[in-house]
Amino acid sequence: MxxxxxxxxxxxxxxxxxxxxxxxxxxxxxxxxxxxxxxxxxxxxxxxxxxxxxxxxxxxxxxxxxxxxxxxxxxxxxxxxxxxxxxxxxxxxxxxxxxxxxxxxxxxxxxYEPAPGEPAPAPAPPRAAEPKSKATPAPPSAAAPQPGRMQRATVRSGQQLYAENCDLTVLATVGAGAEVIADGSIHIYGTLRGRALAGAQGNEGARIFCRDFHAELVAIAGRYKVLDDIPDNLRGKAVQVWLEQDQIMIAALD
CATH class of the missing domain: 3.30.70.260 (ACT domain)
Structure with missing residues (x-):
């Protein structure tokens, strides 16, 4: 049907x-x-x-x-x-x-979205000017970006791995029935047989990169495709997954 x-x-x-x-x-x-x-x-x-x-x-x-x-x-x-x-x-x-x-x-x-009628956060009030002195330290540099989470071992069936506020890199296989989730992008250097959910907090610019693609499900910011929706010619290939005009796109990597 x-x-x-x-x-x-x-x-x-x-x-x-x-x-x-x-x-x-x-x-x-x-x-x-x-x-x-x-x-x-x-x-x-x-x-x-x-x-x-x-x-x-x-x-x-x-x-x-x-x-x-x-x-x-x-x-x-x-x-x-x-x-x-x-x-x-x-x-x-x-x-x-x-x-x-x-x-x-x-x-x-x-x-995914703010609750209806939820006000935007108010801007922080300006800080009062401080007198300068010879001991005034240099202004701090911008905060360093948070490093991504790296998984070296296989993610086995029934396991769930979550990278909060960062990307996730998996150097091994994601087994059938396993689930890898990231608020950022997901990079899988082994085989993906389970589920990969990128942009879990609503980041529509997140992507999934995989060297050997057999996923049960892939999702970007909540939009998803299951195995039956994925063309046969992409299975077993190196692919990238991204969101375009609210639709999941999957293409082989050159």
């Missing part, structure tokens, strides 16, 4: 930095949402089967009522995933989460 993955989808699925899927509801059509999730699970059962899913109603002009939300939860469970929480929103969202008996994850959305 063909799956429509363009912007007209009722639900936009993103992968968070801890491997929890964030289902941002764009159209409150329970049947469509359940069918889309069923198709995702059918196409990638090892990835999405019984996966924890957070529901994000922030894309809707109005929250669903309790009965509709309960119908959606039941449908998603039947589709093969496990709704575990609601994403942070308004006070109404908090009340709905209490009625559903689900936790509210207040920081999940911040990985």
């Amino acid at each position: 063909a799956v429509n993955l363009d912007y007209e989808q009722a639900g936009e699925l993103k992968i968070g930095q801890v491997g929890i899927a964030n289902l941002r509801i764009r159209t409150l059509d329970v049947a469509r949402l359940v069918q889309e999730m069923h198709e995702r699970v059918s196409r990638a059962p090892k990835l999405f089967g019984r996966a924890a899913v957070i529901l994000d109603f922030g894309g809707l002009s109005q929250l669903p009522d309790l009965a509709t939300a309960q119908e959606l939860l039941a449908g998603l469970r039947q589709a093969g995933v496990l709704p575990v929480a609601l994403a942070y929103g308004t006070q109404e969202t908090e009340r709905l989460s209490e009625q559903l008996g689900l936790p509210l994850l207040a920081k999940f959305r911040a990985q």
Whole structure:
């Protein structure tokens, strides 16, 4: 069955930095949402089967009522995933989460976008001028960039490796069922058989570079492709993965 993955989808699925899927509801059509999730699970059962899913109603002009939300939860469970929480929103969202008996994850959305109406941080107040003296030290140089994280050993099935606020370099293999995550870019000099998620905090300029490409999933800033979406002629090749016009692009390296 063909799956429509363009912007007209009722639900936009993103992968968070801890491997929890964030289902941002764009159209409150329970049947469509359940069918889309069923198709995702059918196409990638090892990835999405019984996966924890957070529901994000922030894309809707109005929250669903309790009965509709309960119908959606039941449908998603039947589709093969496990709704575990609601994403942070308004006070109404908090009340709905209490009625559903689900936790509210207040920081999940911040990985991708600010909460609606959240003010920009105020600029720091100017410092008062200080009198100069012969002992005045030279102004400090700019802070050195944070070094990336390096992994020399194989990342084995079931393991998860996260490089916070930096790039990740893996000198060995990322095994099937393993997951490597970075807020920056990911460089893999061995074989990638598991999952690689770059730009985990929303950095759309992050990239993934891999010498031997057999990935279960690749994601940039939450947009993703699974193995079935990847052309056969790129498997086993050295590739780079990047985001262009909100779409995941994969190309062989020369």
